[in-house]
Amino acid sequence: MTNPATVIDWRLSPGRRRYYWRWIVGLVICLAQGVAWGQPDPAAMARINRDMPPLPRIDRAAVQARGLGVHRGGHLTLYSDVRDTALIEDLIASFDSAVPLWCALFQVPTADAREWHLIGCLAAARTSFADTGLWGAEIPDFPAGYNRGYQIWMYPQEGNYYSRHLLLHEGTHAFMQWFLGGSGPPWYSEGMAELVGLHSIENGQLQLRFRPTDRSQVEHWGRPKLIRKAVEAGRRHRLEGIFQFSNSAFRDVENYAWAWAACEFLSSHPRTESIFSRLVGQASDTSPRFNQVWRRECGEEWNSIERDWQFFVDELDYGSEAPRAALTAAEIAPEAEGIVVRLATDRSWQRTGIAIAAGQTVEFQVQGQFQVAGGQRPWNSEGGGITIQYYRGKPLGQLTAALLVESDPATVAPPITATVPIGLGGRVTFDQKGELLLRINESPARMDDNRGQLTVTIRTPH
């Protein structure tokens, strides 16, 4: 027996019919969008910046025929012949997480970047992209990564950290191009991409513009080592020299290290910090004016900034900070028994204002104790230093003197004499003339955990 209530009436009312039609049309639209999902929307991108090169015409059949993987994120669609899923997921997630951080760093409202979407190519071999429209012959050969308009091209680097760094470096270029209308002259463009691309991930949280204190935090990045090797080989640059780097200078990876170091220094040196932060507003200017304007703002102090840069470069390491490496004035009190210097132990060379003549003998009396290493088991030291650890061949923490000498403004090395160990005190005869400088013997990059002062009494008997 059939219950009349269960008979289905297949004839639809006009209302129902409309309802189903709408549903079907909706589904078709969704499917059509699904094909294009994750691709940039040129209209939305033009609202961000209308002066960018056009969206590439991608030949989907060729992409498929070449067997390229297409990986879609919120702000990046990555085409790749690399089969490392973990790396690809990491890159896409990092890029998406970086977008609000770029917004914050470059003072762009996050809402403005909601529809910003780029196309990435991660290539084991460039030839895998032939005929796809993704990698035309007009794209120059490059060793690691490249950005233009909508696109980022890159080769996987050694280790996930460095691959991510490269993507964030190219992403920084792209962000600046799209949102600031440019990224300044080559030194600023590359230096900022390096500075901002340095990152850390802690508890799943990405942080850009991370200042590494140890090379294990930024595996295979290696810029400080490149500078160290260049300095050892006698290749140093004044800031003015770095400002003149052309685009082709960046075929040499060492110049990325110089551009990074310049941006790191200028962004934290007390005299240039605020001027440097305002350069973002000039990023669309790639003419020589960019350098002239900001260099003029430093005025008379330019020579002392260049000198601090030389000190910074001379001992550059992971953890180096411009304010600690710069030349500063010591705290001085003239007293009956001589000039008394209260020497800070957490900064590099300190000026005493004492002029020394060639052949002059100076008597030092040293008092006090300070912490030379922090952490779980802090180490204390007196002026003699500790002989468990050495820096530049001398005990760590040992009181050391040198003379600041007059130099040609075009010089590239710090204008000081060889260092003289003072230790717990005694008499020293200097064979050159100059202003007496003091500090404890330690890399300025490792001075941040030092605590306390040394009291140094200085007599200059005639």
Ligand SMILES: [Zn+2]
């Ligand atoms: Zn670059």
